[in-house]
Amino acid sequence: MGGGGGYGVVYRGGLLDGTTVAVKNLIDNRGEAEKEFKVEVEAIGKVRHKNLVGLIGFCAEGSKRMLVYEYVDNGNLEQWLHGDVEPANTLTWDIRMKIAVGTAKGLAYLHEGLEPKVVHRDVKSSNILLDKNWNAKVADFGLAKLLESEKSYVTTRVMGTFGYVSPDYASTGMLNEGSDVYSFGVLLMEIITGRSPVDYSRAPGEMNLVDWFRGMVASRRGEELLDPKIDERPSPRALKRALLVCLRCIDMDASKRPKMGQIVHMLEADEFPFRGEPRPPRDTTIPRPVTPVASKVPFPTVGDKQR
Structure with missing residues (x-):
């Protein structure tokens, strides 16, 4: 299941421990994906607040940039x-x-x-x-x-x-x-x-x-x-x-x-x-x-x- 967001597509995924997560696959649009990736990791990588979506992890391999968030289950x-x-x-x-x-x-x-x-x-x-x-x-x-x-x-x-x-x-x-x-x-x-x-x-x-x-x-x-x-x-x-x-x-x-x-x-x-x-x-x-x-x-x- 996917949805749009910023310069990428968001999918619902799962971790090995059964935790449901949201995974944003950033699309490299003239370097915008790299910018967004750096900003998100820097801005909220260490932030924990109940009214901010938590960043659980990220992946950077070759040109791929992915961000893994807590899954919020009631839409926007x-x-x-x-x-x-x-x-x-x-x-x-x-x-x-x-x-x-x-x-x-x-x-x-x-x-x-x-x-x-x-x-x-x-x-x-x-x-x-x-x-x-x-x-x-x-x-x-x-x-x-x-x-x-x-x-x-x-x-x-x-x-x-x-x-x-x-x-x-x-x-x-x-x-x-x-x-x-x-x-x-x-x-x-x-x-x-x-x-x-x-x-x-x-x-x-x-x-x-x-x-x-x-x-x-x-x-x-x-x-x-x-x-x-x-x-x-x-x-x-x-x-x-x-x-x-x-x-x-x-x-x-x-x-x-x-x-x-x-x-x-x-x-x-x-x-x-x-x-x-x-x-x-x-x-x-x-x-x-x-x-x-x-x-x-x-x-x-x-x-x-x-x-």
Whole structure:
């Protein structure tokens, strides 16, 4: 059984001990296979995180390059959102938020738990694999870039998938973790709405998911953004929180986008103060460590003009 992925074909295989694995056979396309092979081994060869697909081993013999991953048995998010998977209403709001949080945790580890940090560069629904318990696993690191702390990377060739690439990266080639944050924001919109980032079958004002989403929130029509396949609607507070996280992630000013660790806190927080709600006074006599918890990240209210 095979499938596509990056510059190769992915097969299901088995090890001698009975472990099921996924084997990516890289196709040498003008040296791209060698690049992808080196990047994947270097980026995630030693990484172990429950929300990242684990690299078990690799093979390099002659011109052959193969990567062996843990096998994830429930398809990818794109198939569940847009494919013919039945029943269509399986992805409840809670499952969708679990997938979003898991993806955010995987990316937060790449950005904040490793040195050098890893920028994925191709965050999209087809690269989010799911297990039977709906745990998300970020996959396909063939376009990833390793960056030293606090540094950006200028590339002459913008990589990624149309619809998910941040405008600042597309226009300047300046790459940092904010590029992944923007892509995650688009992914979260996709999870909430059930719509693809770009869909030419839609009406002209709805083809581009980001523009349509922004306009709907600005018009206070956030409830209409929900995927009609979601039977049990979330609470207004939970929906508002998710919509606001989307808007923060796609801020046109890349420096104002939150870090992935902050996004995890925002999505997991049951409560956080909205503008206009009283906050408890701080005890200024005790120095407090600065931590990126959701309550310390300012949120715009729904309808605020986004810059």
